[in-house]
Amino acid sequence: MRDFKDNLLRGLLWLSAFLSVAVLLMIVGFIFYKGMGLISFEFIFGDYSPEGGGGIWPMIVTTVYTIVISLIIATPIGILAAVYLHEYAKQGRLVRIIRFATESLTGIPSIIYGLFGAVFFVTTLKLGMSIIAASLTLTIIVLPVIIRTTEESLKTVPASYREGSLALGNTKLQTLYKVILPSAMPGILSGIILSIGRIVGESAAIFLTAGTVAAMPESIFSSARTLTVHSYLVTQEAGDIELAAAVGIVLIVIILAINFSATYISKKLNKATNK
Amino acid sequence: MNRALKEHTKELVKQNETGKGISEMAQRGKGNAKIKVKDLNLFYGEKQALFGVSLDINEKEVTALIGPSGCGKSTFLRTLNRMNDLIDSVKITGDIIINDENIYTSSDVIKLRTKVGMVFQKPNLFPMSIYDNVAYGPRGQGIKNKKELDKIVEESLRGAAIWDEVKDRLKTSALGLSGGQQQRVCIARAIAMKPDVILMDEPTSALDPISTLKVEELITQMKEDFTIVIVTHNMQQAARISDKTAFFLNGEVVEYDETDNIFSTPKDQRTEDYVTGRFG
Amino acid sequence: MNRALKEHTKELVKQNETGKGISEMAQRGKGNAKIKVKDLNLFYGEKQALFGVSLDINEKEVTALIGPSGCGKSTFLRTLNRMNDLIDSVKITGDIIINDENIYTSSDVIKLRTKVGMVFQKPNLFPMSIYDNVAYGPRGQGIKNKKELDKIVEESLRGAAIWDEVKDRLKTSALGLSGGQQQRVCIARAIAMKPDVILMDEPTSALDPISTLKVEELITQMKEDFTIVIVTHNMQQAARISDKTAFFLNGEVVEYDETDNIFSTPKDQRTEDYVTGRFG
Amino acid sequence: TNTENEDTQATSGDGYTLAISGSTSVGPLAEKLAYQYAEHSDTKIEINQIGSSAGITNAINGVSEIGMASRDLKEEEKASGLTDLVIAYDGIVVVTHPSNKVKDLTMEQVKQIFTGEITNWKEVGGDDMEIVVVSREDGSGSRDAFQEIVDYSSGELVKSAIIASGNGNIKTTVANNKHAVGFISFEYIDESISTIDINGAEATAENVLAQEYKLSRPFLFVYKEEALSEAGQDFIDYILSEEGQQIAAEAGAIPVK
Amino acid sequence: MSIPTENKQTENIGKANKRKYFLESVSSKLFMICALLSVITLVLIIGFVFYKGSHPFVVGGYSFIDFLFGTDWVPSEDKFGIFPMIIASIYATIGALIIGVPIGLFTAIFLAEIASTRVAKIISPAIQLLAGIPSVLYGVFGLAIIVPFLQNTFGLAKGQSLIAVILVLAIMMLPTIVTVAETAIRAVPQSYREGSLALGVSHIGTIFRVIVPAAKSGIMTAVVLGLGRAIGETMAVILVAGNSLIVPTSLTDSIRPLTTNIALEMGYAAGTHQEMLFATGIVLFSFILILNFVLAKISAKGGN
Numbered sequence A: 001m002r003d004f005k006d007n008l009l010r011g012l013l014w015l016s017a018f019l020s021v022a023v024l025l026m027i028v029g030f031i032f033y034k035g036m037g038l039i040s041f042e043f044i045f046g047d048y049s050p051e052g053g054g055g056i057w058p059m060i061v062t063t064v065y066t067i068v069i070s071l072i073i074a075t076p077i078g079i080l081a082a083v084y085l086h087e088y089a090k091q092g093r094l095v096r097i098i099r100f101a102t103e104s105l106t107g108i109p110s111i112i113y114g115l116f117g118a119v120f121f122v123t124t125l126k127l128g129m130s131i132i133a134a135s136l137t138l139t140i141i142v143l144p145v146i147i148r149t150t151e152e153s154l155k156t157v158p159a160s161y162r163e164g165s166l167a168l169g170n171t172k173l174q175t176l177y178k179v180i181l182p183s184a185m186p187g188i189l190s191g192i193i194l195s196i197g198r199i200v201g202e203s204a205a206i207f208l209t210a211g212t213v214a215a216m217p218e219s220i221f222s223s224a225r226t227l228t229v230h231s232y233l234v235t236q237e238a239g240d241i242e243l244a245a246a247v248g249i250v251l252i253v254i255i256l257a258i259n260f261s262a263t264y265i266s267k268k269l270n271k272a273t274n275k
Numbered sequence B, C: 001m002n003r004a005l006k007e008h009t010k011e012l013v014k015q016n017e018t019g020k021g022i023s024e025m026a027q028r029g030k031g032n033a034k035i036k037v038k039d040l041n042l043f044y045g046e047k048q049a050l051f052g053v054s055l056d057i058n059e060k061e062v063t064a065l066i067g068p069s070g071c072g073k074s075t076f077l078r079t080l081n082r083m084n085d086l087i088d089s090v091k092i093t094g095d096i097i098i099n100d101e102n103i104y105t106s107s108d109v110i111k112l113r114t115k116v117g118m119v120f121q122k123p124n125l126f127p128m129s130i131y132d133n134v135a136y137g138p139r140g141q142g143i144k145n146k147k148e149l150d151k152i153v154e155e156s157l158r159g160a161a162i163w164d165e166v167k168d169r170l171k172t173s174a175l176g177l178s179g180g181q182q183q184r185v186c187i188a189r190a191i192a193m194k195p196d197v198i199l200m201d202e203p204t205s206a207l208d209p210i211s212t213l214k215v216e217e218l219i220t221q222m223k224e225d226f227t228i229v230i231v232t233h234n235m236q237q238a239a240r241i242s243d244k245t246a247f248f249l250n251g252e253v254v255e256y257d258e259t260d261n262i263f264s265t266p267k268d269q270r271t272e273d274y275v276t277g278r279f280g
Numbered sequence D: 001t002n003t004e005n006e007d008t009q010a011t012s013g014d015g016y017t018l019a020i021s022g023s024t025s026v027g028p029l030a031e032k033l034a035y036q037y038a039e040h041s042d043t044k045i046e047i048n049q050i051g052s053s054a055g056i057t058n059a060i061n062g063v064s065e066i067g068m069a070s071r072d073l074k075e076e077e078k079a080s081g082l083t084d085l086v087i088a089y090d091g092i093v094v095v096t097h098p099s100n101k102v103k104d105l106t107m108e109q110v111k112q113i114f115t116g117e118i119t120n121w122k123e124v125g126g127d128d129m130e131i132v133v134v135s136r137e138d139g140s141g142s143r144d145a146f147q148e149i150v151d152y153s154s155g156e157l158v159k160s161a162i163i164a165s166g167n168g169n170i171k172t173t174v175a176n177n178k179h180a181v182g183f184i185s186f187e188y189i190d191e192s193i194s195t196i197d198i199n200g201a202e203a204t205a206e207n208v209l210a211q212e213y214k215l216s217r218p219f220l221f222v223y224k225e226e227a228l229s230e231a232g233q234d235f236i237d238y239i240l241s242e243e244g245q246q247i248a249a250e251a252g253a254i255p256v257k
Numbered sequence E: 001m002s003i004p005t006e007n008k009q010t011e012n013i014g015k016a017n018k019r020k021y022f023l024e025s026v027s028s029k030l031f032m033i034c035a036l037l038s039v040i041t042l043v044l045i046i047g048f049v050f051y052k053g054s055h056p057f058v059v060g061g062y063s064f065i066d067f068l069f070g071t072d073w074v075p076s077e078d079k080f081g082i083f084p085m086i087i088a089s090i091y092a093t094i095g096a097l098i099i100g101v102p103i104g105l106f107t108a109i110f111l112a113e114i115a116s117t118r119v120a121k122i123i124s125p126a127i128q129l130l131a132g133i134p135s136v137l138y139g140v141f142g143l144a145i146i147v148p149f150l151q152n153t154f155g156l157a158k159g160q161s162l163i164a165v166i167l168v169l170a171i172m173m174l175p176t177i178v179t180v181a182e183t184a185i186r187a188v189p190q191s192y193r194e195g196s197l198a199l200g201v202s203h204i205g206t207i208f209r210v211i212v213p214a215a216k217s218g219i220m221t222a223v224v225l226g227l228g229r230a231i232g233e234t235m236a237v238i239l240v241a242g243n244s245l246i247v248p249t250s251l252t253d254s255i256r257p258l259t260t261n262i263a264l265e266m267g268y269a270a271g272t273h274q275e276m277l278f279a280t281g282i283v284l285f286s287f288i289l290i291l292n293f294v295l296a297k298i299s300a301k302g303g304n
């Protein structure tokens, strides 16, 4: 009976993993099947042309801009907020409120973020439709993801590390950046990778704040079009699935590159830890 | 407990004097009160763990804390460097004066902790290299010079009787060491801070006899410079290395006296019961 | 090491025979070989940790493993219930036969582990209530009946000399206990499985002397029913409770014999050096 | 760039950015026009396709100089002082799956299909197959125009209709479903769908101009007269010029003249 | 060590410590501000949505009850009832949870506990990759593969349906749930694993009796974040939902969830219509808050 239950559960584990991988392969396969035909040097590095047949280089640049700016703002704020919640705050009402707020932010549809960003950053703060307005909106979107994942990984840092460091006359701050954050790094990193995914995959919040201008942005105050917005527009208006999928391929490559470098960096950082 | 075991414990305890004699520490003059604890009460939330503890700990002596499991030895030890501050629910009343300063009214807890080092019950090395673990404290104090750090690391590791075992792998992770090795690196890490007072919470409970003896020898040497407070379950260890011994029971100090007196002529019946194994 | 300490160690060791006599276990007849280990080699990746270990462990006896820190005692112990399987890099050659079955060719490692219980060096209770911790193993065996479980839990906790301390808080988290209390609950958890063989890795290193004596008494009782293998750094403990003792050094068994012989007339110079503290 | 601050300084020529935003239907045409216009002027033109309403709002509060709309202005929008200008017309065509045998319908049949009175293709000469109606979202310019011309109201639209956002989504939906019928702009016609003649008239620009094919709607530029820069005026003039209208025609839209 | 130097050293430490305490208090305040930012933005966003969304009811004389329970949504005829969408959202969310959470968690467990390191090292990043694929492409995938599949398999006139939405959302939740839960499971101390195995409990038993409960908090986070993704998702859903305004009665009915309604019409909406879309946002908010609340309750019950 126990063996049966074990085997059943084991079977379910394998089945789930199989399903997840199958879905992964199907989606990636679908995107490559549909889009591979369009991929060429000209497509990736060429300038956009409204007549068709142009490239997507401006969108690639814009996408990289939004990723970098959003992360530069969101990562430190998110990590520090999590640090406050887990390491500094007394576990009371304030913390509960902050937690609840963070959690609720994760469930808000991106279109609402987009509308909010359009009113707050674009109009009220007079940033105009621009990469920076979109990046700030994206910052709000990924903040909860970073806070939550960082908090979780802080929880896994043994209390004995904190005690050991404090007992050596180190301040909380020193303890934080010398011991706690390095040990929590893998978890934080997976949060950042998830955030990159969210940023890259976002469309509604971006086209309402950065717009859809299909030209090379001159600065972060320019209105511009990201890859995802591009694939959204071509799907929605032209129904051009091949083009959308080709953009998807480029995105997959970008994400892969980012993930690999993130993992590589964390390995470098944690050499002593992992060895 | 059966008779045989009781007698056996007595045997163990008798052995004190011998150990004491051998460890060459009998004729040292009495130090001054380095640490004065007055009427200390400690609560974990509602639950009181220490009840009116008062005792003076002498400078450059070894003070041992003994008592059954759960009696509050670790808790008491951790009040001396304010390690209990980390637990939100802890409430403390009473005074602890170290170097003529009330550590709970003075706010410089960093200075306190650089002056009062600690070695914990379970080894708690950081997930970094052995070298970095030992250099951790000095670096926190702003020592950056590589030569100086090298020197401190080597001295401290030698001091903790582990240098030979790790000298070729200083740059590898400290977590790859065995439990015993880890604990000795923890001791090295504490020594590296050159503190005034060193608190040790069963520092040798994970060590083999050889390392234990080395550490005991080390403690004996260290008291030339440091004031040492040690929690131990090993009564022979207390007898061998300590000058004074405090017997804790249910959060109270039942008896505090010269180690010799505690083991040979305890005043309190409960102390006698405990050290002769008649207790519980 | 200085002379004084060496002599002191000898003193400690002499005390063996007394301990042995007292604990009333001298006249027990010899058991059969319950566990047969033949030419066991173990590698952590490239690094060899055990070198051709061969020894037979008798049924219903206590076998002690001693040796300096890092010599492979824990590693050896963990091969007996295939706990090392968890570490990917571990490679093992040689045979271990328990109950006439080669545990590395038979694939039922679960059965093996229900028959061969284990208590670890550091207490490792689960983050659940004390009751659930102790009932964990029996539940895994399909025991659902509340009465039966209650009985097992109580017996096991009594057996581990912790019942009185925890009986009023069975349903509270086990992680709130002190280190010593936790370790005793770990022992209770192992006992609850009623195994054939119990492996203990320095089970008393976190305990106070009273609890230690209780546990030792318990071990003495338990060997009526169980085969016990215990790693200890405390040579007196080995002397007091074990029938046979194996001395490990750098991954090899230097000497394995009746405990009396190991401590009184060791055949190998290194054994003598170690048990008399002349080592290292 | 934020034009609001800049249009007081330079209103044409080098470095001036003309911000246009609005309808995703007008957007592609405006992009093409701007692309050709770049040969005539150094004015940089930013076109954001964010929907008619957002474009109109932007034109009202000055985020964009010109808004693009594929629907008529609402009362309150007119009240805030916007001018609207038709830059081209857009033909709307009813489409089905290529395998569908039905190739022409009367306006009345179209109405009955979209209001759910006719639910099977056999009722209009096709196979015995349920009809799946695909419409645009409420508020969409195409849908407003389509409903007005076919003469049914949003409330009458069959409830189970699939609502797709954008021409592309309607096209993809219809192209993947034998049962489906929808409507899209002329410029998106291709071989993945089949087009339907209405009252015998084929969906071509000529037929629209000749008033034989009724389904069309205006493409609008909206702006505040007083906020319109020289560059903006110049671009509008270009669009209405012969060359501009020629480009519109090539892009699949129907010229105003 | 001579006495004068010792004094000097003590003094130096004193000075250095002053700086440290200053840094300490500045940093702790900075950290608090960072933490409060999320509260501030939430308040701003809620304020914004409520300000816009309450307007028709406060000023325009519309009835909120009619809004909630009305079944007709015809903005051009001034009819705003979102009851079908509420039902659709509830069904779609629950359905996605039922399918996505177990598969996601089991996959996470598989990767952390059963798969070999090598396999996990390939699959985990690949699954994280899924998180970055734009939702539009999930929609297109749904439209091109799932919708026709459903249509053919069940002989439907249209594949755009509740079940299609559920499948797409479940797929979209996977990367978040798998990644976060896997991290949490990997963080469970080895000693728990050893303790349980040494008691003769099977590997599977150990996983479900000790490891998963010990990772509970991380797993809850995974579910909350995954759920957030499912509720907040619009672009993919628009493509496969059908967006019909009917109260769904079967898995094959096409539906219009609340989010889709907002995203679908916001581009063209103006005036009261737009405000009503914000009001839809308010309902959605309440929906999210209730769900978070329930989840928090569940996780509190499951533990301790």
Ligand SMILES: Nc1ncnc2c1ncn2[C@@H]1O[C@H](COP(=O)(O)OP(=O)(O)OP(=O)(O)O)[C@@H](O)[C@H]1O
Pocket: B044, B047, B049, B068, B069, B070, B071, B072, B073, B074, B075, B076, B087, C176, C177, C178, C179, C180, C181, C206, C207, C208
């Ligand atoms: N963080 C805590 N919260 C609540 N109670 C605690 C906490 N830490 C310890 N206690 C309780 O305080 C009492 C004293 O514990 P302490 O750890 O000081 O004992 P100890 O003498 O060091 O025991 P041992 O010899 O087993 O280490 C015990 O009853 C213990 O259960």
Ligand SMILES: Nc1ncnc2c1ncn2[C@@H]1O[C@H](COP(=O)(O)OP(=O)(O)OP(=O)(O)O)[C@@H](O)[C@H]1O
Pocket: B176, B177, B178, B179, B180, B181, B206, B208, C044, C047, C049, C067, C068, C069, C070, C071, C072, C073, C074, C075, C076, C087
């Ligand atoms: N997981 C591991 N990977 C690599 N080496 C290991 C591992 N575990 C132990 N070792 C090494 O194997 C040797 C034997 O270790 P083991 O833990 O068995 O020693 P021990 O005799 O139990 O020591 P102690 O008395 O300190 O507990 C040591 O050199 C140790 O560093």
Ligand SMILES: [Mg+2]
Pocket: B073, B074, B075, B121, B201, C178, C179
């Ligand atoms: Mg303690």
Ligand SMILES: [Mg+2]
Pocket: B178, B179, C073, C074, C075, C121, C201
């Ligand atoms: Mg060991």
